[in-house]
Amino acid sequence: MIKPKALKKGDTIGLVAPASYALKKDINKSINFLKGLGFKVKLANNIYSKYYCFAGEDDDRARGINTMFKDKEVDAIFCIRGGYGVHRILEKIDYEMIKQNPKIFMGYSDITALHIAINNNSNLITFHGPMTVSDMKDGLDDFSFKSLEEILITGKDEMEIINPKDEKIKMLSKGKSSGILTGGNLALLTGTIGTPYEIYTEDKILFIEDIGEYTFKVDRMLRQIKLAGKLDGLKGVILGDFNNCIKEDEGDQSLMEVFEEMLSPLDIPIVYNIKSGHCTPNITLPLGAKIEIDANNLKLKIIEQVISHE
Structure with a gap:
């Protein structure tokens, strides 16, 4: 399996919304939290979009994933929330491009379908962990942050x-x-x-x-x-x-x-x-x-x- 590059302060985290939409104020709060930790933040084009219960139409949400993996300025990709919608975009993801541009990808819940698809088709290790709006908009508890830090930043052999x-x-x-x-x-x-x-x-x-x-x-x-x-x-x-x-x-x-x-x-x-x-x-x-x-x-x-x- 391909191992993505470790995350460090000053890196750019790309935020993606492949499933349900989130409120703008909650997205902005989570952006401020990440910036407060010393990271730069780049947003997928659909991040504030709303289409029915989704964060934009299917093509837009898939494009957000593909664009962030392809973008050389982005060092890691965090999902803002789950909900519903990932199954609708699985066939629109460019798995070969992801394999050629490996980076940290993190989320859970509805994001499970993307984890499985990327693990299988891009041969990339991904991370089942906190999402920005769901878990970080009001700050991340110390235990969850330490777990994230040890996995994504420190990354020991065992x-x-x-x-x-x-x-x-x-x-x-x-x-x-x-x-x-x-x-x-x-x-x-x-x-x-x-x-x-x-x-x-x-x-x-x-x-x-x-x-x-x-x-x-x-x-x-x-x-x-x-x-x-x-x-x-x-x-x-x-x-x-x-x-x-x-x-x-x-x-x-x-x-x-x-x-x-x-x-x-x-x-x-x-x-x-x-x-x-x-x-x-x-x-x-x-x-x-x-x-x-x-x-x-x-x-x-x-x-x-x-x-x-x-």
Whole structure:
């Protein structure tokens, strides 16, 4: 996998809006936050646009991604928010051009579909992490910033993925393994199945998170993934934050009961309560990088350098 160049103060961060629109005042607040950290900011042309629920028409949103990767002045690309819209532009992205112009690309939620497509088609490590309007407009909490900094700026050869001190990593299934990290939002990665942009999971460690889905829907999505063969050959599973994923009816399975029934029989290392996803703090994870999962000792470790210091 291609490793993008490390981020440093004074670099230019390109802001893109490939999904839903955001309010201008919130975009501007997030710009000021980044500038306050010592970065320059460049905006995609559609950044303030609104077309139905989207940040501009499909062609404009795709052009924003392509332009920022091609722009030699831009050192890293941050998404302003998720929402909905990325699936509508996947076939409009120039993946070969991205491969020739690798740089940090970060976001989560609806951005999952772009992570998978870029990992697969551009062979580039991308980053599941905070977005500017969603997470930075009022400042970024210290833990999330430190996680982002260690991954995107410091970039050691090996580093442990740690939870906030008051949130314990927990084990669903014992074991120890290593593999390439893939995944993101469960609903979005499920939506890639059967398309040219579907997720590849064999010999990989699958990370999933979600928000606001009833537990029966989580069950249905996991069963779709299973029926599509995407649980076969996994090396491990990391369960991120499942914010407000509750029972619709008292008779429904709990979230943990769904996970236990669907995932425990895989007989691979599985950990849960990793604070990455629609949550605060929000851990930054390198998708496409090799990591180690040690469920026995409740440890996660990145075991290769994920950015380039050249």
